[in-house]
Amino acid sequence: xxxxxxAYKDAPARTVDAGGVTYAYRELGPKxxxxxxxxxxxxxxxxxxxxxxxxxxxxxxxxxxxxxxxVGASSGRVPDSIEAMADDAATFVKALGFDKIDIxxxxxxxxxxxxxxVKHPGLVRKLVLTGxxxxxxxxxxxxxxxxxxxxxxxxxxxxxxxxxxxxNRNATGKPAARAFVQRLAERTVDRDAPIAVKAFQTQxxxxxxxxxxxxxxLSKITQPTLIANxxxxxxxxxxxxEDLHRRIKNSELVIYPDSGHGAIFQFHxxxxxxxxxxxxx
Numbered sequence: 062x063x064x065x066x067x068a069y070k071d072a073p074a075r076t077v078d079a080g081g082v083t084y085a086y087r088e089l090g091p092k093x094x095x096x097x098x099x100x101x102x103x104x105x106x107x108x109x110x111x112x113x114x115x116x117x118x119x120x121x122x123x124x125x126x127x128x129x130x131x132v133g134a135s136s137g138r139v140p141d142s143i144e145a146m147a148d149d150a151a152t153f154v155k156a157l158g159f160d161k162i163d164i165x166x167x168x169x170x171x172x173x174x175x176x177x178x179v180k181h182p183g184l185v186r187k188l189v190l191t192g193x194x195x196x197x198x199x200x201x202x203x204x205x206x207x208x209x210x211x212x213x214x215x216x217x218x219x220x221x222x223x224x225x226x227x228x229n230r231n232a233t234g235k236p237a238a239r240a241f242v243q244r245l246a247e248r249t250v251d252r253d254a255p256i257a258v259k260a261f262q263t264q265x266x267x268x269x270x271x272x273x274x275x276x277x278x279l280s281k282i283t284q285p286t287l288i289a290n291x292x293x294x295x296x297x298x299x300x301x302x303e304d305l306h307r308r309i310k311n312s313e314l315v316i317y318p319d320s321g322h323g324a325i326f327q328f329h330x331x332x333x334x335x336x337x338x339x340x341x342x
Contacts, residue, residue, distance in 0.1 A: 068089070085127065100173050102169050103208070113329040139267075141266050146267065147173050161186050163186050165189040166191065169193075171191060174190060178282050188286040191325045192322045193297055194301030195277060197272070207296055227241070229320060287336065288314045295322065302316065
């Protein structure tokens, strides 16, 4: 019997071809049952998932992470719309032979997840939306400005932009940010390729378009949904998590205190078991 891999740092790199694209992905946890597919954030590749979120979920669930088209080790070009990214995700999932998945999403991934559920409702059983907002959401079109500003601040202090973008710059946020960035480096072999500048800019364009588009009809989302954020998200304003909660029937909302966009990583010890429990029920 093969041993089940439950540590994300040990998950082998795999690829699958679908729709003319080679998708890079990793999987871990026990096979069988409905897999949990992780939809990652802006500018992120496979190495950007916090192992303290992945590993506790992979203890009991088949977990799959993947690179969007044109990102990391996946081939092709980044699409310039969230809806096209959602179609790509559906293509990827079907290529792996699944007709039902749970989704764990963060930030841009949460936008892709919403578009996927609206376009391919039968594919999704449960939905976890973290640090994200709906189409037409207030100030989503300002994400690019915030992102460039924080990349500059990070460059000047020789730190990782995520320390500025995801965490409060205070006595609790700064150490949480450093710990998070260190955890992302736990995988030492077979690391993923960083996103190209052009691909990153195309993702930002897609987010801006999403922010300026007409509000989606979220009453179409009938799947059990768990929504989480910090109370001070500078990237995707925290009020948008409350907006999602109001508009998605029977959704659950968790807002963590004194934290920002990366609240689920800052509070991983609380959130990972909560998400795992939600997905198990």
